[in-house]
Amino acid sequence: MLSAQAPKRRGRPPKDGSAHADTRERLLRAGVAILTEKGFAAVGLDEILSSVSIPKGSFYHYFGSKDEFGLALIDAYAAYFAAKLDRWFTDAARSPLQRLSDFVDDAKSGMARHGFRRGCLVGNLGQEMGVLPEVFRVRLHCVLLDWQARTAACLNAARDAGEIAPDEDCGMLATVFWIGWEGAVLRAKLERSPDALDIFARGFFAALRPRRLSASLMPGAPDVRRCPD
Helix, strand or coil: CCCCCCCCCCCCCCCCHHHHHHHHHHHHHHHHHHHHHHCCCCCCHHHHHHHCCCCHHHHHHCCCCHHHHHHHHHHHHHHHHHHHHHHHHCCCCCCHHHHHHHHHHHHHHHHHHCCCCCCCHHHHHHCCHHHCCHHHHHHHHHHHHHHHHHHHHHHHHHHHCCCCCCCCCHHHHHHHHHHHHHHHHHHHHHHCCCHHHHHHHHHHHHHCCCCCCCCCCCCCCCCCCCCCC
C-alpha cells in the first residue's frame, strides 16, 4: 500500500528547476498509467520508480511522502480529465447531446487501446477507501463533483437547445451519469469488453425525455454542488 510517513529527504537533488519539474511529471505520468490499471494498494513505489528509471532514494526530492504522491496523482488525473471534458463539452460545432456522446465514444476508444485493462483512477481509488487516508476520500469526492458540474453545464445547453425536456433536472442527470458511468467502466475492465459502456450509454440517452411540444416554463439553473475552495 502506498501510505507511509515522510522520511528525511535523501538521494541526489536535481540540478535545476526544469529537470526537477520534468522528473516530477514523469513520476506522475507513470503513477497514473499504472494505478488506472492495478489500483493503489496493489502497487509499490518500486514498480513506479523502475518504470521511469528513477532511484528510490531520489523519490523524496519530488514528493514529501507517499501519501503526498498519491494526492498529487489525483490532482494530475483530475486536471487531465477536466481538460478532456472541456474539449468535448464545449465543442460548438456539435450539438450538446452529441458532445456527450462524443465523450463516451472517446473514452471507450481509450479503454480499447489498452485492452480494457485501464479504467478510471478516481473510480479505482474510490473502491479502495477502506485502506486509504480520509483526505483521499475528500479529494476524490471533489473531483467527482467537478465532473458532474461540467456535465450538468453540457446538459443545460442541451435543454436550452430543445434537445431534452425544459423541466429536466440537469444537475441530477449529471449525477446519474457519473454514478452509472463509473460502474460501467468497472464492468468493462472486468469483462475486457465495451459492452457495459455501450449498454449504459444507450440507457442513459434513451431515458432523456425529449422536449414537449406544449409550452412550459423553464426552471432555474440546477443546484450543482462544487467542492468548496
